[in-house]
Amino acid sequence: MTNTLKRPEVLAPAGTLEKLKVAIHYGADAVYIGGNAYGLRSRAGNFSYEEMEEGVAFAKERGAKVYVAANMVTHEGDAKGSGEFFRTLRDIGISAVIVSDPALIEICITEAPGLPVHLSTQSSATNFETLEFWKNEGLERVVLGREVSMDEVAKIRQNTDIEIEAFIHGAMCISYSGRCTLSNHMSHRDANRGGCSQSCRWKYDLFDMPFGEERRSLTDTGEVSEPFSMSAVDMSMIEHIPDLVKNGVDSLKIEGRMKSIHYVSTVSNVYKKAVDSYISDPENYECKQEWIDELWKVAQRELATGFYYHTPTDEEQLFGKRRKIPVYKFIGEVLDYDEATKIATIRQRNHFRLDDQIEFYGPGFTHFEQDIKEMWNEDGESIEKAPNAMMIVKMPVEQPVKPGDMIRKQK
Structure with missing residues (x-):
């Protein structure tokens, strides 16, 4: 059978410029960020125009895209200045804006022509008639409401050709998307x-x-x-990539602009590997347990499939004692590696010490574990522990590593 499946985009969150670079380095085809206005994550590390320019340049060099979320619901006066905002994003080279408010959509289309608009999940698009409406308004993509079932995804795709983006991993809203007060x-x-x-x-x-x-x-x-x-567990669709692809989802969206680089790198890495594995050989594809285990190495709530296969029950709510808890913590990142001496230079992110067993991981789902037998500080002095945030540490490593590789250990 000829492989005619369309490869979906893996879309990762990027709350800061550092997270943008990490997400793309670890396999994301696109990232979504927040600007300095009109978004829904006021406490995220929202981007200045200068940071956007640097992020867009970094992404384009690697064949990736950058989207900006401008998905707030505007009250009187909130939309002031949005035309200039959208024109600036267009001129910077942002690939699309993610919008929910019709006023902002109209302003973007009329005042910043050439800047594609995607409908935010905040608009709760849950049927193909809604998608057709927004297609006729000039939008290129709709992010489905997280309340849509897999059967509804299939029907939506059968009845419209607008691009579909769907959430596959991360926090679930207890209310209809975008309707909570x-x-x-x-x-x-x-x-x-x-x-x-x-x-x-x-x-x-x-x-x-x-x-x-x-x-x-x-x-x-x-x-x-x-x-x-009323807290819902998080969503994870790692075991159901074939259903998403076969039902025509164009973009697989990971939630979490306020998550850590440990989270962004791990989740992007896993879904990139799963998507590539399925597209390359769909007939022999299987979801590997190591992918599921990898997702449990980052901080998150318990996991379920949201509304895709059934209406959530109390099993998809956070009542009582947790059934499963992540057991790893992020401790550092590789800055440099000397092939001759086999010594890595590491920036500390959490406390570690001699004799700890640590795990290195990198893009492409590379992993290995080792014990810390020796380490030195930036001045070359032998040390027993690395307690200071962001301190520079050198240590021998048993296998080659690369700048950008991450390090974690069991709690």
Whole structure:
């Protein structure tokens, strides 16, 4: 059988310029970032225009794309200056903007012609008629709502040819995508204008509050228990790449612009490997356990498939004791490697010491483990531990490594 499957784009989050470079280095075909306005991650390391220029240049040299999320819901006055903002992004070379508000979409199309627009998941696009509407408005791609099932993805693709982007890994929203106002009520921070306080992740309880008396929990039985929560587990579709590809998803989106470089590098690496493996030989493809295990080496919540195969139950909520916990932590990155001496120069990111067993990993899913037998500080002095953040350490390594390789160890 001739392989006619279209390879989907692996799209990674990039909260900072460093994360942008790491994501692309570890296999992402594209990244999405935030600008200094109109986005939904006010606490992420949003990009200045100068950083965007550097990021776009880095991406283009490696055949990758950079998208900018401008997906806030605008109130009166919020859209001021957006025309100039979009024109600047176009001139910098941004590949597309991800927008949800019709006003911002109209401003971008009319005032920054030539800059492609993608519909954000915040618009909750969940049927092909909606996708056709936005296609007729001039959009090139729609990011589906995270509430769409795999059967609905198939039907959407059968009835429209606009590009489809779908989330495959990361946090799930407890509400319909883009429709939550819980944060507004609980902390006076507007979730749809960049201020979400993730009130759904808080712990709640039910109380009796008689007048003039102290409140009393109605659920406290004297045993150790977990307060109520509305918090959903995270999504992971690593075991279902064939379904996504065969149903015509053009871009596989990883959530997490506020995640670490450890997370971004690991998750990008895994999905790049899985996609390439499937596209190269779909008939003999299998999801390898080592890919699943790799995803569990980064900090995250428990994992499930969201709405793709069934309506989530209490098994997809974070109630009670965690069933699985990541056991690795990120400790450093390789800056340089001397082939003659087999000594690596490392920037410390978390505490490590002599005799620790560590794991090196790099792009292309390369891994090896070793014990730390010797190490020196930047002045060449022998040391027993590396306790200081960002300190430079040298150590012998048992296999060749490259700048940009990462190091982790079990907690």
